[in-house]
Amino acid sequence: MAINPVIVHAIINGDYVPTEKTYPRENPANPSEIVGYGPLNTREETIRAIDAAEKAFHTWKNTTFDERIERMQRAIQKLKDKTPELSQILSREHGKPFYDAKGEFAVSLMWMEYTCNTVKDVLKDNIKEHENGRTIITSDPIGVVSAITPWNYPISLSTIKIAPALLAGNTMVFKPSPFAPLAVSLVAKIIADEFPPGVLNMVHGEAEVGIELTTNPKVAKIAFTGGTKTATSIMKSASDTIKNMTLELGGNDAAIFLSDFDVNDERAMRRMVISNYSRKIFPIMIQT
Numbered sequence: 001m002a003i004n005p006v007i008v009h010a011i012i013n014g015d016y017v018p019t020e021k022t023y024p025r026e027n028p029a030n031p032s033e034i035v036g037y038g039p040l041n042t043r044e045e046t047i048r049a050i051d052a053a054e055k056a057f058h059t060w061k062n063t064t065f066d067e068r069i070e071r072m073q074r075a076i077q078k079l080k081d082k083t084p085e086l087s088q089i090l091s092r093e094h095g096k097p098f099y100d101a102k103g104e105f106a107v108s109l110m111w112m113e114y115t116c117n118t119v120k121d122v123l124k125d126n127i128k129e130h131e132n133g134r135t136i137i138t139s140d141p142i143g144v145v146s147a148i149t150p151w152n153y154p155i156s157l158s159t160i161k162i163a164p165a166l167l168a169g170n171t172m173v174f175k176p177s178p179f180a181p182l183a184v185s186l187v188a189k190i191i192a193d194e195f196p197p198g199v200l201n202m203v204h205g206e207a208e209v210g211i212e213l214t215t216n217p218k219v220a221k222i223a224f225t226g227g228t229k230t231a232t233s234i235m236k237s238a239s240d241t242i243k244n245m246t247l248e249l250g251g252n253d254a255a256i257f258l259s260d261f262d263v264n265d266e267r268a269m270r271r272m273v274i275s276n277y278s279r280k281i282f283p284i285m286i287q288t
Helices: 042-059 065-094 100-122 156-167 183-191 207-215 228-241 266-276
Strands: 010-012 015-017 023-029 030-039 126-130 131-138 144-148 172-177 200-202 219-226 244-249
Touching: 010 042, 010 172, 010 183, 023 065, 030 183, 042 144, 042 172, 042 200, 042 207, 065 100, 065 183, 100 156, 126 156, 144 156, 156 172, 156 183, 156 219, 172 183, 172 207, 183 200, 207 219, 207 228, 219 228, 228 244
Parallel strands: 144 172, 144 219, 172 200, 219 244
Antiparallel strands: 010 015, 010 200, 023 030, 126 131
């Protein structure tokens, strides 16, 4: 039975915005199957999204933790309800097994819930009394965050940026990878619908979109997961406005064996091997 292609659009100021140009995303396990179509946004549309986020920030930063948490928890529940459907889409567009796709959603939701449960404690005022008086250290929202994410774990590596940023009182413009844009765009839409317009925006596209997200003076912070070469370009682009950056880059993950480790523990050894080769085409967790 034929399955209708998934069509996703940009999210700008609370609106689902169609684009003139789109690109197909095929099933890697069955290239003749077009799973869906992603939008190709322009630089001008990216500027609109950043402007919307900057405008929304002036109100959103003054909301209470309770309101932010309540909104995020509503989104989490809707994502839980939609997990079977979204996991199927993720599996088809990405090529990962269905059980792996469901596992990625489970981990992502766990992280989102953890952030909801800890944000108050993490960001509370730190008050220090001393002989010369009192020092109060506060954690204020930083502003508009640009989030750029890769294809390997599109749900996890997006929600782990979206949830903390919004719960801390920031707004965001999010750009997913063109190699796995469908399921994560539906996730972003579910989250965005629970927040005021402009708090969470999403654009897709090519180099001009990424350049705008990393150079626009209204962007205060960049959160990027991807390759070191791309990160080098991002750092250069962001240097003119000295943006705050969080970069998670490629590299080797050391597998450390402690003295009491049992090398005959089949379960542990199996997990290490799986971590090494969890993506056959392009390994993304390499242990040394």
